[in-house]
Amino acid sequence: MKNNVQLITYVDRIAHSDLKGLKQVLDTELHNLFGGVHLLPFYYPIDGSDAGFDPIDHAKVDERLGDWNDVKQIGQQYDIMADLIVNHMSAESTEFQDVLANGKSSVYWDLFLTKESVFPDGLSAENQAKIYRPRPGSCFTTYKLADGTEAEFWTTFTSNQIDINVHTAAGQAHLNKVLTRFHESKVDLIRLDAAGYAIKKPGTSCFMIEESFEFVDELAKKANSLGMTTLAEIHSHYMTQLDIAKRVDMVYDFALPPLILHSLFSQDVSALSHWLSIAPRNCVTVLDTHDGIGIIDAGPVGNKAGLLTAAEIDNLVNRIHSNSKGESLQATGAAASNVDLYQVNCTYYDALGQNDIDYLIARSVQFFAPGIPQVYYTGLLAVPNAMELLNQTQVGRDINRPYLQVSDIQTAMQKPVVKTLCELITLRNNVDAFNGEFTMTNQANQLTLSWVHGDSSAKLSVNFATKETHINIVAAQQSTHIVLADLLAKHSK
Template identity: 65%
Template sequence: MMKNKVQLITYADRITGQDINALTTLLKGPLEGVFGGVHLLPFYNPIDGSDAGFDPIDHSEVDSRIGTWADIQALGENHDLMADLIVNHVSAQSYQFQDVLAKGKQSEFWDLFLTKEDVFPNGMSEQEQQAIYRPRPGSCFTPMQCGDGQTYDFWTTFTDNQIDINVKVEAGIAYLNNVLTKFSENNVNIIRLDAAGYAIKQAGTNCFMLDETFGYLDNLSKQANELGMETIAEIHSHYQTQVEVAKRVNMVYDFALPPLILHSLFNNDVDALLKWLQISPRNCLTVLDTHDGIGIIDAGPMGDKPGLLNAQQIDTLVETMHANSNNQSRQATGAAASNVDLYQVNCTYYNALGANDLDYLISRAIQFFAPGVPQVYYGGLFACENDMDLLARTNVGRDINRPYLNTETIEHALNKPVVKGLIELIKLRNEHPAFAGEFSAHGAEGECCLTWQLEEKSIALSVNFKTRDALITQVNGDEETTISLNALLV
């Protein structure tokens, strides 16, 4: 079972400028004792595809430029280690799909990939196509001509370089089983089920988080558990869907938390945040930032379902983020850059807060006090600002928050007061015994208090959003100590 300690989300190469061994050295050196686990973002061949590793050519092979499976094993010896099982798709450059392009239906790998015909054998109406939920604009099908002279509509939920797998057939099952086995043999003990909500497609539905999808996730989780691994379902959707998914898998992400914290800080209004903390899944990982953008859909309305925030509040939230980042996020979001998402704003969390150190520490403190195991993205750990140079070079929106660091930039960042303060908060979250106890939250009119209690020990975070007074109070029997977040910035 994973430790109840803060985890680091990172690419091996982008945090160090080197490889997996360099990341292990960093965790044993300047970051020793800071993190209980690591979510190692795609390390498969290749790490630098069209979606930064989420379009693997070979999902079972470590990119030799950053290491080997032995290096993965070494990293997992002293840390919980999470890896991505990319459930929904594989690269169009994979040898399997290249064989399909060469031979068409005569390829031995034909069954591995999903076509429109597989789901709509009798044809698809315009109404059925419009009903399909897709996280990016445009069609979810890409017509491709194969060597047999026929053109087939392949299912491409995300991009035309990411070909969807048919997870229902023997070929798809065997493909994912091979990756699961490889993980279990190399000290990976947590699996992030990437894009899992899109895996099952069915005619006459929106092809997202269907009843059958829940059953599929159930079975996949049980299979991983039997191999000694826990699963995390990565699903961006309405907050009620997240609550339901949490009942069917080991853990989920609390993707509603990041926009709710921003809303609270922007409007001095804690109502939506407190409502969510009363009902949010307890078996979750919390994040503020990830390799993706800042999720918005998770807090907003969907169809006729009201959200934790209404449509106007969501619009105000997004516009405030753009303003705080001097419109840099606008250049990386929506139609402004390739590889876009409809439900995310591409921006560092630090810049979404206007690079305000105190607001950033308050945000992290709320995250650490919310139920769940916290994760901190490497860019967030070092309070990185938007990488406009990288965005300009690649025109990939998410690259604004996927910087390439090195020893020198890390050394500089570790001396920044906001980073020092954040590391102190991480250590407090890791070490205080009350975080294994009972959680409670209360507040009103711009103030909230989040408390953890274990027998005679307690720890509480009190935030006045109007004055920005933020205090952490620790009680051990008759002893009481208080820390001001502002004091951590000295």
């Protein structure tokens, strides 16, 4: 995978188009900006109860978007990342409907997890209390079978997302079928969606247990044998992320987004600098994604201290709500239909009160932090919260999942903050120093991030009190000094 900035996008939402239309946007409006693209679920259907993360057929491209050959065409020019939804599939799938019709006689019965299959002797109150829950309520949903009997199926997220039994031959065959499709279609990087929940074992939390690591390791080896790299998608305590990073190809740096916000809000860089000194180097960095802004990744969990204290997390969340004029409050937690309660739903741009210089500082830190940066389509275009869509759907995460037209992209690309961001993306892609060694210093409110590779160097210095930000580049025996505020001002004329 190229060490270039990548785009994260829904195929149908960035230009209200299909796979061919997305490639055209990448080749024209976004020409030379991205080395790769994370195609958010494009499987059949893209408009289920969880925006494609509940596939009826994971091995089929939604015909409204195109087919696997269209995916391959994008892969000829760009690195492609795609989601392997390892934990569940839709209750509307052919397989689960066959289970409902035929019960234990179904050839797909072993494909799905039931309470009985995990707890054959019954689920005690003690064991139930140990199960880690990403959402309130029971992790089981009762379905009535055609013969009138009932069965309790494991549903980690929603009642329409039936958990897969990855240990069975049927479960393995399902995952292998999708892996083969990816390989044939030039997918380079596989995002293991909700991998931490895939293994359930009595007497444990059923989340990132030892057997989960073994499962991810085995899956990664299969992907590696086909020439693909795996990326584990897990929101958890930062120490868990450090442990996971030692055992997989790549992980997300989900602690970075809240820590950058905290530094900008508090002018205190100590938590951010501490994290950057220990953060995994085999990571993908993000500020925004199709989900919300993760909080659990930087905060305390149970009796484990976080990178931020509980009080600092509360201040951070309240500041986001204030900066967004209460819009994020309408989309977060119990205020809207959310499957998780550990994220704040808001665009990153609105989380910073649409302050252009703060936003560009945040992106600069992301691009200079260790890892391969990804930029979500709304973040690229500095799109505000999609309140009209949120009001229509009452799905909290839709606040950051707008449907855009090509004309919306063209208009956004003329905004000074977007023009400046595009210059930063181009810099990150073309300076060889980012392939070298990373160092960091911090003093009072000042954070300096540096890269050196041979005769090339790149240095970012940010004063979080004054917001004064400087970038110094040495490449091909030439020196370039950029003052971030001056760069923004140039594009504001």
